[in-house]
Amino acid sequence: MFVRSLLAVSLSYLMLNSAFAASEVAQSVSVTSQEEPTSSNTAYDSNTAPLSSRSASEIMVNTETASDATPVAASEGQMTTQEQSHFNEVTDAVQTIDTNAERQTSHRAVSSAEKRDWSLDNLNRAEWYPNIGKGQFPIYARAQVMLNNTHASPGAIDGSSGKNTLKAIASFQQIQGLPVTGALDQATWDALVKLQGSKPTYIEYTITESDLKGPYAKTIPHDYALQSKMKGLYYTRVTEMLGEKFHMDEAFLKQLNPNADFNKLGQKIIVTSVRNNLPEDIHLIVAHKGAKQLYLFNSKNQMVGSFPATIGSTDTPSPEGTYRVTNVTPNPWYSYSPSNFVQGKNLKPLSLPPGPNAPVGNIWIGLSKKSFGIHGTPQPSLISKTASHGCIRLTNWDANDLGRKVKSGTIAKFVN
Numbered sequence: 001m002f003v004r005s006l007l008a009v010s011l012s013y014l015m016l017n018s019a020f021a022a023s024e025v026a027q028s029v030s031v032t033s034q035e036e037p038t039s040s041n042t043a044y045d046s047n048t049a050p051l052s053s054r055s056a057s058e059i060m061v062n063t064e065t066a067s068d069a070t071p072v073a074a075s076e077g078q079m080t081t082q083e084q085s086h087f088n089e090v091t092d093a094v095q096t097i098d099t100n101a102e103r104q105t106s107h108r109a110v111s112s113a114e115k116r117d118w119s120l121d122n123l124n125r126a127e128w129y130p131n132i133g134k135g136q137f138p139i140y141a142r143a144q145v146m147l148n149n150t151h152a153s154p155g156a157i158d159g160s161s162g163k164n165t166l167k168a169i170a171s172f173q174q175i176q177g178l179p180v181t182g183a184l185d186q187a188t189w190d191a192l193v194k195l196q197g198s199k200p201t202y203i204e205y206t207i208t209e210s211d212l213k214g215p216y217a218k219t220i221p222h223d224y225a226l227q228s229k230m231k232g233l234y235y236t237r238v239t240e241m242l243g244e245k246f247h248m249d250e251a252f253l254k255q256l257n258p259n260a261d262f263n264k265l266g267q268k269i270i271v272t273s274v275r276n277n278l279p280e281d282i283h284l285i286v287a288h289k290g291a292k293q294l295y296l297f298n299s300k301n302q303m304v305g306s307f308p309a310t311i312g313s314t315d316t317p318s319p320e321g322t323y324r325v326t327n328v329t330p331n332p333w334y335s336y337s338p339s340n341f342v343q344g345k346n347l348k349p350l351s352l353p354p355g356p357n358a359p360v361g362n363i364w365i366g367l368s369k370k371s372f373g374i375h376g377t378p379q380p381s382l383i384s385k386t387a388s389h390g391c392i393r394l395t396n397w398d399a400n401d402l403g404r405k406v407k408s409g410t411i412a413k414f415v416n
Helices: 081-103 120-125 138-149 163-176 186-196 209-213 238-245 250-256 396-405
Strands: 039-043 052-057 202-206 268-272 284-288 293-297 303-308 322-330 333-336 350-352 363-367 373-375 411-415
Touching: 081 163, 081 293, 120 138, 120 202, 138 163, 138 186, 138 202, 163 186, 163 293, 163 303, 209 238, 238 250, 238 268, 250 268, 303 396, 322 396, 363 396, 373 396
Parallel strands: 284 411
Antiparallel strands: 039 052, 202 268, 284 293, 293 303, 322 363, 322 411, 333 350, 363 373
16 A cells, blocks of 8 residues: 655756747647747647747746746645545555566467467457466557557557556556456456447558658767757657657567568558547646556546656655646757756756757646656656656656646646
8 A cells, every 4th residue: 555645746957937839739838937938940749740840939947947836725635535546446456566567477378379460450359368467469569559548558558568558457447447456357358449449459551751751860969968959859760750659669669560661651560549639627637656657537536547657766756745737838948957967077057959859858747836847758668667857757648648638727746
């Protein structure tokens, strides 16, 4: 059972000090600060298209001038009995997952050949069978897409029975009113298939001229000083862009298409068929540090979605608190300050350009606590598996999904 104390997520190196006119995938937001916004000709399409030429304002994120908004009253931060019950059930299941995930064994109930058949047909017709076991199988690949499409995100889709997948199953079970176990049982599978309907989970996709055009960077240097000199922190290859576009682990995308030339116009490849459409009514966000999950509730106190998340670290733990969403900013600039942490030999402040490979990914969801926020990441497959500088880190696509639907004033509560 997890401790129920509240924790806020501190992002010691971030702030908001200018304004951004949002792109076509988000509503316009305005960030007041001590400085006037500067102009830019780049904006980011949160459907994971590369940076494109559009008129926009910049937003810089750092810690130098951000100020706290009015604190959220304790009474407003209280979860309802129903919310607390839903939360307790799913986090209890997650605790079991964390304890038992490494103890799973594989009792093969189908042929080894069928379990390893990654063809488009087999991915779409994979069916449940008893004692699935731990590993990478088409049944998990299909289940991950269906979980994604019902708002219980497994993170980067990789066809495996990892913890992010099992936690997504627990969230789905809670959302659907099923027994919350985190196990892919027959009832859970049947519910997933029913909600998916006749839509395929995997499709054939043809690589377009736009996919190849980019812009792309040859490489993203580790050194922030070198990053600050770049025009944009773009994708570095087509497979990286396509992986994010289809919510896939890049290695898994290549695994499904072993003979594909991803740099060839008209190349046909197998990809997921995923959604980017959370429910409109997001009333409460609960970030659970122990579960490494973000849970979403609507105004009827029902859990309606979840994301795997990286929340703080031992060195930079999250302080307590309940806050509000203040703004949503696609394509933020990133301001590095050595007073917060020192990266390499960089002892002077730096301004890093926008892009999916920026330190905060391609979206920033600001909170009413100085330098706190929810944001994307340049390494989606590591979400919930590493630490952060106190921030709440999601995959770029999950952060963008949340950013499109969350409203200013939404409560964000942090629990240990």
